[in-house]
Amino acid sequence: MGESAVPVLREETMSNGFTIPITGAEKTREVLNEVLKMRTRHDDVIVATYPKAGTTWLQETVWLICNNADTTFAKKTLLGDRYGWMEKSPSLPGIGLEELNTWPREQTRFIKTHLPFQLLPNELQNEAVGKLIYVARNPKDNCVSFYHFHRMNKRLPDPGPFGGFLGRFTQGNLIFGSWFEHVDKYWQMSRNRERSMYFVLYENMKKNSKNEIRKLANFLEKDLSDSQIDIIANHCAFDNMKDNDSVNYSSLVANGVFDASISKFMRKGQVGDWKNHFTVSQNEEFDDWYRKTTADSTLAFDFVL
Numbered sequence: 001m002g003e004s005a006v007p008v009l010r011e012e013t014m015s016n017g018f019t020i021p022i023t024g025a026e027k028t029r030e031v032l033n034e035v036l037k038m039r040t041r042h043d044d045v046i047v048a049t050y051p052k053a054g055t056t057w058l059q060e061t062v063w064l065i066c067n068n069a070d071t072t073f074a075k076k077t078l079l080g081d082r083y084g085w086m087e088k089s090p091s092l093p094g095i096g097l098e099e100l101n102t103w104p105r106e107q108t109r110f111i112k113t114h115l116p117f118q119l120l121p122n123e124l125q126n127e128a129v130g131k132l133i134y135v136a137r138n139p140k141d142n143c144v145s146f147y148h149f150h151r152m153n154k155r156l157p158d159p160g161p162f163g164g165f166l167g168r169f170t171q172g173n174l175i176f177g178s179w180f181e182h183v184d185k186y187w188q189m190s191r192n193r194e195r196s197m198y199f200v201l202y203e204n205m206k207k208n209s210k211n212e213i214r215k216l217a218n219f220l221e222k223d224l225s226d227s228q229i230d231i232i233a234n235h236c237a238f239d240n241m242k243d244n245d246s247v248n249y250s251s252l253v254a255n256g257v258f259d260a261s262i263s264k265f266m267r268k269g270q271v272g273d274w275k276n277h278f279t280v281s282q283n284e285e286f287d288d289w290y291r292k293t294t295a296d297s298t299l300a301f302d303f304v305l
């Protein structure tokens, strides 16, 4: 993201011809072009999302499923030290591309990414390898969460009033690009890669997290007892994650990247908070855009529970 004092958004075309709005153009473009060349491994575990769709929630859930529900280790080890972030800016703490490329062979790489499918490593785009979990969230709540994240994250451009931000969300003029194109491409790809790609909906996690954890464990080929599933569901419940310093990004508040006095990273964790932000006319316009944009999609979201 931004190396300059005031982060500015601009469109950049990557070495494979894919264009995307980014901030901190030079460094970000370099990193994204390097990601395309990253080598994949058959045991990689990747959590991919459009930003603010439930990345952190699923990262923690997936890690625990793969590590025998070891909440003791999880509580004392920052999520950013258990997962690499493929496109991480070198100026942010945590595991980035360089470390991922030299990760010990005998250790599973846990990786998160917000990149659209078309900017994943070429090898991963071309071949079904490892296990990729994609998380999607209804676009109204996703947009609201992204808005508050822009307000409190000093490395993102000031979002201004909500109405303008909503317009940029529907136009795809935000970092990581269009919400719909992001979600839709992963959705299409996951239809053909059932053993290596799995699609989770934030709202389903909210409705019945134990059921979703069981299905995820099945996809990840891990045997979990009922009590382990209970432990994971409880550990990953919003009220517990918000007070858990290994996942709530309090470290980025401490080093000044996030301003928690404006908005917390673990903000509300709800389905339907968009109702507190959309005016009646914004909602009508959004519904119109949504109907047209998703007309050919088989993916359906819950906007309220």
Ligand code: PPS
Pocket (backbone or CB within 6 Å): 049, 050, 051, 052, 053, 054, 055, 056, 057, 141, 144, 145, 146, 148, 236, 237, 238, 239, 241, 265, 266, 267, 268, 269, 270, 273
């Ligand atoms: S990021 O920055 O893209 O990685 O953010 P991400 O983790 O994808 O999204 C943050 C939003 O997810 C909510 N969240 C949760 N909801 C329910 N249960 C749990 N355990 C949970 N953990 C995080 C978080 O509160 C953000 O949503 P909002 O709506 O802003 O509260």
